[in-house]
Structures are given as C-alpha cells and as structure tokens.
Amino acid sequence: MSETVLQHPNLRLRQAATWLRHPVLWLSIALFLFCMIWLFQGLSGNYEFILKLRMKKLAALLTVGSAVAVSTILFQTVSANRILTPSIMGFDALYVMMQTLLVAALGTTGFAMIGAAPKFIVETGAMTVMALLLFGTLLRKGARDITRMILTGVILGTLFRAGSGLIGRVLDPNAFATVQSVSFANFSRAHTDVLGIGATITVLGCVIAMWLAPRFDVLGLGRDRAIALGLPHGRIVVAALGLVAVLVSVSTALVGPVAFFGLIVAGLAHAIAQRRPGGAHHRILLPVAALVAMCVLVGGQTFFERVMGQQATLSVVVEFLGGLFFLFLLLKGKIR
Amino acid sequence: MIRVADVNHQIDGNPILTNVSCDIPQGEVTALIGPNGAGKSTLLKLMGRIEPLQTGHVAINDLDVGTTPSGQLALEMAYLGQNLSVASRLRVRELIGFGRWPHCKGHPGPVDHAAVHDALVMFDLVPFADRFLDELSGGQAQRAHLAMTFAQTTPWMLLDEPLNNLDMAHSRALMKRLSDLRDAGRSVVIVLHDLNHAAAWADHLIAMKNGRIAASGTAEEVLTPQTLAALYETDVQVLRYAGRPLVLHHI
Ligand SMILES: Nc1ncnc2c1ncn2[C@@H]1O[C@H](COP(=O)(O)OP(=O)(O)OP(=O)(O)O)[C@@H](O)[C@H]1O
Numbered sequence: 001m002s003e004t005v006l007q008h009p010n011l012r013l014r015q016a017a018t019w020l021r022h023p024v025l026w027l028s029i030a031l032f033l034f035c036m037i038w039l040f041q042g043l044s045g046n047y048e049f050i051l052k053l054r055m056k057k058l059a060a061l062l063t064v065g066s067a068v069a070v071s072t073i074l075f076q077t078v079s080a081n082r083i084l085t086p087s088i089m090g091f092d093a094l095y096v097m098m099q100t101l102l103v104a105a106l107g108t109t110g111f112a113m114i115g116a117a118p119k120f121i122v123e124t125g126a127m128t129v130m131a132l133l134l135f136g137t138l139l140r141k142g143a144r145d146i147t148r149m150i151l152t153g154v155i156l157g158t159l160f161r162a163g164s165g166l167i168g169r170v171l172d173p174n175a176f177a178t179v180q181s182v183s184f185a186n187f188s189r190a191h192t193d194v195l196g197i198g199a200t201i202t203v204l205g206c207v208i209a210m211w212l213a214p215r216f217d218v219l220g221l222g223r224d225r226a227i228a229l230g231l232p233h234g235r236i237v238v239a240a241l242g243l244v245a246v247l248v249s250v251s252t253a254l255v256g257p258v259a260f261f262g263l264i265v266a267g268l269a270h271a272i273a274q275r276r277p278g279g280a281h282h283r284i285l286l287p288v289a290a291l292v293a294m295c296v297l298v299g300g301q302t303f304f305e306r307v308m309g310q311q312a313t314l315s316v317v318v319e320f321l322g323g324l325f326f327l328f329l330l331l332k333g334k335i336r
Numbered sequence: 337m338i339r340v341a342d343v344n345h346q347i348d349g350n351p352i353l354t355n356v357s358c359d360i361p362q363g364e365v366t367a368l369i370g371p372n373g374a375g376k377s378t379l380l381k382l383m384g385r386i387e388p389l390q391t392g393h394v395a396i397n398d399l400d401v402g403t404t405p406s407g408q409l410a411l412e413m414a415y416l417g418q419n420l421s422v423a424s425r426l427r428v429r430e431l432i433g434f435g436r437w438p439h440c441k442g443h444p445g446p447v448d449h450a451a452v453h454d455a456l457v458m459f460d461l462v463p464f465a466d467r468f469l470d471e472l473s474g475g476q477a478q479r480a481h482l483a484m485t486f487a488q489t490t491p492w493m494l495l496d497e498p499l500n501n502l503d504m505a506h507s508r509a510l511m512k513r514l515s516d517l518r519d520a521g522r523s524v525v526i527v528l529h530d531l532n533h534a535a536a537w538a539d540h541l542i543a544m545k546n547g548r549i550a551a552s553g554t555a556e557e558v559l560t561p562q563t564l565a566a567l568y569e570t571d572v573q574v575l576r577y578a579g580r581p582l583v584l585h586h587i
C-alpha cells in the first residue's frame with residue numbers, strides 16, 4: 001500500500017517524460033517556436049502591414065510543407081519503397097504540363113479571366129485525372145520492379161517537361177512566360193493568389209489521409225498481403241494517388257516544383273518515427289513528416305531571410321542536400 | 337469446402353492453368369504438390385482472390401470468391417504467399433498485429449492483443465517481438481509471417497510453401513500445429529515440396545503438373561513410384577514407414 005503511494009509521483013513523472021518524447025509533441029513545440037520567431041523577430045515600423053505579410057508567407061510555407069510531406073509519404077507507401085517521391089516520378093512536371101496545355105487549349109485571355117481559384121481547381125482536376133490514368137495503371141498491380149519505376153519516372157519527367165516546352169513554343173511568348181514563372185521553386189515568393197484555396201484543399205487532403213491512415217498501413221504490406229487481409233486494394237491505391245496528385249498540384253502552384261525536398265522530409269520522418277513502437281503507422285508517420293517539413297521550411301526561411309539576408313537561397317540549399325541524400329540512398333542500395 | 341470449377345488462367349496469352357476443377361474438403365489438411373512452375377501458387381492465389389479469376393468459379397463455404405466482399409472473405413480464410421518482402425519497416429509485433437486487421441480494422445482491442453500474444457508464443461517469437469523484420473534470420477522472418485497468418489484465426493488457411501527457411505524442429509512443429517487445427521475443425525490448404533511432410537500430415541493430396549491436376553487422393557494413392565516418376569520426370573523410390581509412404585527423394 002505505502003509502496004504504491006511512494007511510486008506514484010515517480011510514475012507520473014515518467015509518464016510525462018514518455019509523452020514529451022512523443023515526436024508529434026516535440027515537433028509541434030519546435031514548429032510553434034519557429035513560427036513565433038518568424039512572425040515577431042525584428043518587428044518594427046508598420047506592425048500591422050508587416051505582420052499581415054509575414055502571416056501570408058507563413059501560411060504558404062505551412063501549406064507547402066504539409067502538402068509535400070503527406071504526398072511523399074503516401075507515394076512511397078503506394079510504390080513500396082523509400083527512394084521515390086512524386087517529383088522524381090514527374091508529378092510536378094505533369095502539373096506544369098497540364099497548366100501549359102490548358103492555357104494553350106483555352107487561350108491566355110479567356111483562361112486567365114476566370115480567376116486564380118477556379119483556374120487552379122480546373123488545373124488540379126486535369127492533373128489528377130492524368131495522374132490516375134498514368135500512375136494508376138503502373139501501380140495497381142503492385143509496384144514490383146523498383147529500377148523500372150525509377151527509369152519510368154525519369155522518362156515521364158523529361159517527357160512532361162519537353163511537352164510543356166513544346167506547347168510553350170507553339171503559344172506566344174507572353175503566354176508562356178506566365179506559365180514558366182512557376183517552373184522553378186521559390187519559397188520566398190509564393191503565389192499567394194491561390195493560397196486560400198490551396199490551404200483549404202491541403203487541410204482537407206490531410207484530414208482524409210489521416211482518416212484513411214490505417215488502410216494505408218495495410219497497403220504498405222504489399223498488394224498480395226493487403227488483398228488477403230480484405231483491403232479493397234485498387235480503391236485505396238486510387239485514393240492515395242488522387243491525394244498525391246492534388247497535394248502536388250497545391251505545392252507546385254504555390255512555389256513551383258520541389259525535386260528532392262520530399263525525400264529529405266520522408267527520410268527524416270521515418271528515422272524519427274521509427275524509434276518508437278508503432279512508428280511505421282501512418283497515424284504517426286504522416287503528422288511527423290508534415291511537422292518536419294514545416295519546421296525545415298519555416299526555420300530555414302527564417303535563417304536565410306533574416307540572418308543571411310538571402311530570400312531565395314533556401315530552395316537551392318534544400319534541393320542540393322536532398323540531391324545528396326538521394327545519391328546516398330542510391331549508392332548505399334537502401335532503396336527499400 | 338472449397339470448390340474450384342473449370343478454372344482456366346492465362347498470363348500474356350500463355351496458359352498457366354487449364355481446366356482445373358477440384359473439391360477441397362473441409363476439416364482436412366490438403367497438400368498441393370508438383371514440380372516448379374506447375375501452377376500451385378497460381379491456383380492458391382485464385383482461391384485466395386489475390387488474383388482475379390479469368391474463367392470458372394471458386395467458392396469457399398458456398399461464398400463465391402469473385403463476388404463476396406473481400407472483407408468478409410478475410411474472416412473466412414487467411415493466405416500466406418511465397419514472397420515475404422515487406423516495404424514498410426515493421427517490428428515483429430506490428431506485423432503480427434496486421435493479422436487482426438480483418439477483425440478490428442486498425443482499432444485493436446483486448447481480444448486482438450491476446451491473439452497477437454498467442455501467435456508470438458506459438459512461433460517462439462517472444463524474444464524478437466520488438467525487433468525489426470529486417471533484423472531477423474530467414475527462418476525467424478518466415479515464422480513471423482506465419483504468426484501473422486495464424487493471428488487471423490480463420491476457418492481456412494491457404495499456405496504457400498510455409499516450410500521455406502524453417503529448420504527441422506520448426507517444420508515439424510508447424511505441421512503438428514496444422515494437424516491440431518484440423519482436429520479442432522479448421523481446414524488447411526498447403527503447398528509443399530517436401531513429400532514426406534505431405535505423406536505424414538496431409539489427409540488429401542492434389543498433384544499438379546503443367547497447369548493441370550495430375551492426380552489427387554490420399555497419400556497412399558498419390559505417392560506411388562509411378563505417379564511421382566510421371567509427375568517429376570525422374571525416378572524415385574518409395575518405401576513404407578509406420579504405415580505411411582516414405583519417399584526417398586534425396587538419393
Ligand atoms: N507474373 C507472371 N508472368 C508470367 N508468367 C508467370 C507469372 N507468374 C507465374 N508465371 C508462370 O506461371 C507458371 C506457374 O507458376 P506458379 O508460381 O503457379 O508455379 P508453382 O507451381 O507455384 O511453382 P514453384 O514450385 O516454383 O513455386 C510458371 O510457368 C510461371 O513461369
């Protein structure tokens with residue numbers, strides 16, 4: 001009796017310590033701190049205006065971070081590996097091509113007239129349909145041959161980029177310039193005209209992904225085992241690819257293509273989540289990945305913009321490090 | 337009973353299974369034997385709705401495999417395939433936990449935890465419960481996958497070469513366990529290459545060759561020198577031991 005009383009405070013302390021070690025918790029705290037620094041560091045002069053501007057940028061970074069993270073994790077689950085990302089497979093190039101194609105088909109003036117949000121929805125819809133047609137057929141039978149997948153991705157990416165270029169040339173240079181402005185990632189100058197709709201879609205996508213998370217866990221066992229356990233495999237693959245397509249559309253529309261960022265995020269998320277039991281489950285993996293991505297973007301942008309005074313450097317650094325990480329994974333043969 | 341009726345299967349125009357019909361009795365251990373490439377795994381996959389049927393019908397306990405909801409079938413039969421690679425990096429306990437998915441859909445309760453624990457104990461996996469699958473030996477990994485299949489606790493079990501990688505003791509223990517399940521009223525379909533395990537433990541044998549059923553019946557009926565010579569295109573002696581055929585396949 002007295003023993004249990006004595007143990008009590010100790011136990012509670014240990015429980016608190018276990019909670020604090022939960023990656024979702026400490027990543028949330030870190031993200032909160034980064035956001036506060038981003039918003040309030042060196043605030044002077046026209047408070048209201050600057051805060052509003054910073055808040056807009058912050059929302060864009062958070063949206064892009066979670067969209068890239070969730071789409072990468074989901075794509076890796078569907079394609080049963082740890083080295084492919086939607087961008088390596090040419091998803092963002094496909095989005096840019098669909099964008100160009102729509103401008104070509106509907107005309108610059110007509111299409112630009114309908115407003116940023118409806119335009120974005122049409123583009124995302126077209127992109128999702130194309131992605132499902134292309135990658136659905138590739139992945140429904142289960143991803144078996146990783147080498148073939150990488151090769152397919154490289155070819156598709158090049159094909160889509162060439163496609164955009166070709167259509168761009170047929171278009172007049174003016175129209176092409178509006179499209180090309182989103183062909184390169186730039187975290188500091190997000191296209192905030194689609195921020196509202198993009199953020200809404202991302203939040204929705206993340207909620208759906210968390211709701212389907214237990215099913216994605218089963219999907220990660222591979223096609224045969226998933227079917228044996230009664231998972232409607234084809235439908236879950238389509239759901240995952242649909243989410244990937246929509247989220248890639250959001251991040252590409254906001255900041256342009258990000259090639260290797262997702263790879264870093266997924267690698268870090270797996271490393272962090274794996275240290276605790278149940279860490280392979282998407283209910284943990286998805287939020288951890290999203291938080292990691294948002295921390296990297298907000299923290300990195302704060303550092304480069306405020307400390308180094310270089311607005312546009314973050315994407316370059318992230319892509320460079322991501323590229324190195326990709327090489328590292330390839331060379332170590334850690335492609336599963 | 338699993339009823340397979342007029343099943344034909346082609347891949348890229350090549351016939352893999354031709355006019356396969358058979359009844360697999362309930363409450364028995366049925367062994368599928370035959371040379372490499374005979375179509376055993378393909379037949380098992382069609383029975384387990386892992387691959388869609390092209391022609392013909394498969395029904396398990398009168399549930400048509402083509403039309404019954406997959407989730408309902410997962411409560412009826414468990415399937416263990418030949419390929420054990422898993423992309424997700426899972427701990428042994430987590431993998432076994434997925435065997436409970438058809439019952440709990442990702443929200444395990446006390447019954448599910450108990451079933452996982454029983455499976456861990458049954459396959460001597462308690463010391464490895466919190467290890468990652470890629471940190472296990474081949475036989476330990478095989479046992480982890482078997483434990484997942486057992487944790488599903490279904491009336492039917494379809495096992496594709498479950499003895500792969502298992503040592504002598506664990507092989508025998510598995511076959512014994514399957515026959516215990518049979519005695520408890522459950523049914524097992526098992527692809528075996530070791531004919532002596534089939535002779536010792538199976539009630540019913542189905543021999544396949546070139547996508548057709550070459551012979552079926554009890555061990556006495558199927559494991560004869562003539563049938564085996566035709567099946568594997570190689571001569572083999574068959575002795576008798578303890579009232580069962582003993583195939584001298586190794587000399
Ligand atoms: N995906 C595939 N594409 C083309 N042919 C296939 C495919 N899968 C299986 N086959 C062919 O189908 C035939 C039957 O294969 P199956 O795996 O059913 O044989 P098996 O009896 O299980 O052989 P083993 O004892 O080697 O496991 C083989 O000739 C094989 O080459």
Ligand SMILES: [Mg+2]
Pocket residue numbers: 376377378418496
């Ligand atoms: Mg086989």
